[in-house]
Amino acid sequence: MDETSDGVTEIHRDINNLIADLEIPLIDWDDKWLDVYLDISVKLLDISVAFTSEITRLNQSHLLLQCVLHRLESHSPEQFMQACSLLDSWRQHIGTKNPRLETCHPILHNLVESLNLPKVRNSAKGKVLVRAMYGAKVAIVYICSVFAAALSGSAPNLLDLSVLNTLPWASVFFDVQTTVNSDARKMFSCGKFTGLRELDAVDACVKTLYPLLQHRFGSNEGEWFRNSVSDLRTAEELLQGLDNLSKAVDGYFKIVWTGGYALLCNLRTSVGVPNSMLGRKVEEQAVR
Template sequence: MSKPQEPQRPLFPFGNPFRALSPKGSRLPQSLVNTLNDFEESLAGRLKSLEPKVAGDVLSLSWLELAMRSLCDTHYGIKNLISTLDLPVCDWEEKWVDVYLDISVKLLDICIIFSSELSRLNQGRLFVQCGLHNLESHSPKQCDRARSFLGGWRKQTTSRNPKIDSCCSLLDGLMASLDLPKVKNSAKGKVLMRAMYGVKVQTIFVCSVFHAALSGSTRKLVEINVADSFPWAASFSNLRTSVNDGVRSCLASGRTITCKELEVVDANVMKLYPMIQDGVDAGEDVCFNETVAQASKSLETLSQALELLTICVDGFFQIVLSGRDALLCNLRADSKASHQKVRANVGRLAI
């Protein structure tokens, strides 16, 4: 007996974004088409620039910084697009506002989680820094202290931040938001929703790679399929394939420390630790001194990478927070103006 055929999967598992954007018989004014094209072409360029030249480079703090900077630029871009559209908040449909506020609070929570993990990694970096500092004196007592600090690094790298797991439900919520609200009788609204779709796709993708890099798990890497009608679809598809394949390949090798800068520091610490354990004469052993120098150099690279990435994550947090605050302030102002208008009308009727 033949098996019944499975129903064909929809092209857009989270809803068709074009149903809201291009209803039958509608045409956008050319000025709005130009505004949208400029935004989408810029998005395509940013996505293309994120493609790693080497597959393994994606699991590095430097690539994550590049991705977060690109994401900040995209969110600045949507902010400028909204200004160009000159679409008053009072004209925003309630469902648009609800979707925006829901997305923004999830992004703020994700930023807090990422910042927490970066702070934890920085604490581990301080263990190594203190350990190397104590080795400068070459005294047995200081070597014992150095061994204790390097042991702290080893414990830190083998532990896990439970907050990272909280990202999973947040990412699921962001994926669900890809289903665009329907837009009726608003050309500017159609442009806004289409542009917002691109913002959400890049945001979800970057956050999913962040989660993979910081957790060492690929279970939340996203496979969003974007329709060819979007000018940035090819750039995103190429980026998604190269990055996701690179992440899966690296993590499949069994790496316990995912980010490249951390891995280099750990390799030097693992080489240095037994030397201290065996009581090496630090003043005479050439191999020991070379290892200390390599550890110091790799630690400096890690320090810079952590600092820059932390600044980028904090910057993205501020962009999302300021946009959310601006929308809420405008909503309150519109509500107050409407209330005053109603009171004025009632006053005129009473005369």
């Protein structure tokens, strides 16, 4: 998933570079162009914060698993009971919904409702910019919906976007969206705990190990128990994946923030830009 997040960062960086390359004077920027760029930037910052919150929560759950493994090393019945209690805490922690992550659904649907291609007149560069921002918005919103579905384990977070058939990339996008959504929904229908493969593996291990500890089976109860403990150590793969994902999301947050902030600063310092250019909506976005 971190590679996908890197791809989203590249899309946003490419838009920032395109804005610079086109050299469209800010005085010529249409309000609609600003709305498209700033609106998606602010909302995606909110989504990035939600993703970071969930990654932090999952990292906290990993600490519980580390405590479990430490207790199991003692081979003491008392320590085994504590390990059982910690596994129960892990199950409760991981099964709790993250309120911040829940905010992604309405934000994404709000972005979908505003998914349109503004008409541009008498500006060839403006047409290039608006079409590029439209394509970037489609790609980023969809990818974020996949992230939201994977992290929340909720298929409803997956979006089925409709785009203009006349666009040269429309058929490719539809093919990718159909394949990914079909596979994801099939996976969730099979009772998968989440869209994260490593977390699913840990959850399956906990489901095996917890009843053994609950019934006070010790390490001398057979190879099955020892294998379950060994499998739990694969949680390190989840930790590494979360670390990579956290860095990718952080990098994306920075590129979105710096791009939007730079644009607002340029708007405020440009000579001759009318006050109406900023508008109340842009002011509100700047405050957020």
